[in-house]
Amino acid sequence: MDILNLELIKTLPQNHHLLYKGMAFDGQFYYLTVPEEKMIYVMDNQYNFIRSHNVSRPFAAICYNNKKQCFFAVDIREKDYIYQLNNHLEEINYFYIDKPKTTTSKIHNLSYNLNHDTLVVVYNEFVLELSDNHSIVHIIDDENINHYCQLTIFPPFHISIIQSKGKQYLCLSTTDKCCIKKYCIPHEYRINDFILNQTSDSQNLELIILATQCSCQPCLLHCIINIEICPCNDCEQSDKCQETKRCNCQHSNHCCMPCINQSICDLIESIALQETALSHILNAEGEKLQHAIKMANNICELIEIDNSVQMTINNVMLLENVLYTKLNTLQNLCLPKCSCLEKCGLQ
Structure with a gap:
């Protein structure tokens, strides 16, 4: 399995180690949550800290809704409530999620799917897509994944961080749960959140990652995922490839796209x-x-x-x-x- 190639952008202030939990981007500024301090720090697009906001709750997961031009955030102490914040990071509304499945986990991550105008809510065992009226329009679950950390939808792909046996992996999959690529996260990093650059082109997905190094040093990382389909010109096991939706040829590190x-x-x-x-x-x-x-x-x-x-x-x-x-x-x-x-x- 390939190891994800990560490039260090910036190390964050050491006095906040292990405190940064979530990250959002409104097209101009980055917002980093620090729930233990009830603070949200703001950086410009050059990753320089420019200001901080005292907020009403210890928000952890956070995302920005481009259509409504507001934020959605989760109180780290609660399980099923999501709060809406205005552009000044002031609380203006909240709602309760009536989960379709039983889970003891809290919400790990939030992201916004502009294409569907849905809020993506990540729990351990499954992921929910919520409509504008907060009803569930789609449930993402995979029997092969028992611990989701983050998930972002970039049609026709799902980009997710999952955890298995103490290790983190980044998976690029199709909406029908076919894994196209899977990368191992380097052991020295622990990913807390990531943002997909919406200017990513048709061949490369660009991620800005909020992570913590094993030395407890918080940092921002950058990586590019190449959307490369199996380069083989003659896959002898193409019939099996169609059945399993994976490539079994010599280029096994580059999974074939499913027959879609x-x-x-x-x-x-x-x-x-x-x-x-x-x-x-x-x-x-x-x-x-x-x-x-x-x-x-x-x-x-x-x-x-x-x-x-x-x-x-x-x-x-x-x-x-x-x-x-x-x-x-x-x-x-x-x-x-x-x-x-x-x-x-x-x-």
């Missing part, structure tokens, strides 16, 4: 439908602006409508970036040549 011709088609179709929906939204906003110009009684009303249209356009731009990256990723899946893919009609 239909899945790729479905994902491309969903992108097309979302693009159509976005075009209707933009058209409706244009019509709204035209009517507002005719009906407005004063400049204040026009400014209010203009602000509303601008907010909608900004949200559409965020979704467009996600769809573009998703389409590039799917294109990359179809490029490598492998007999497994040829049998499925992907080439």
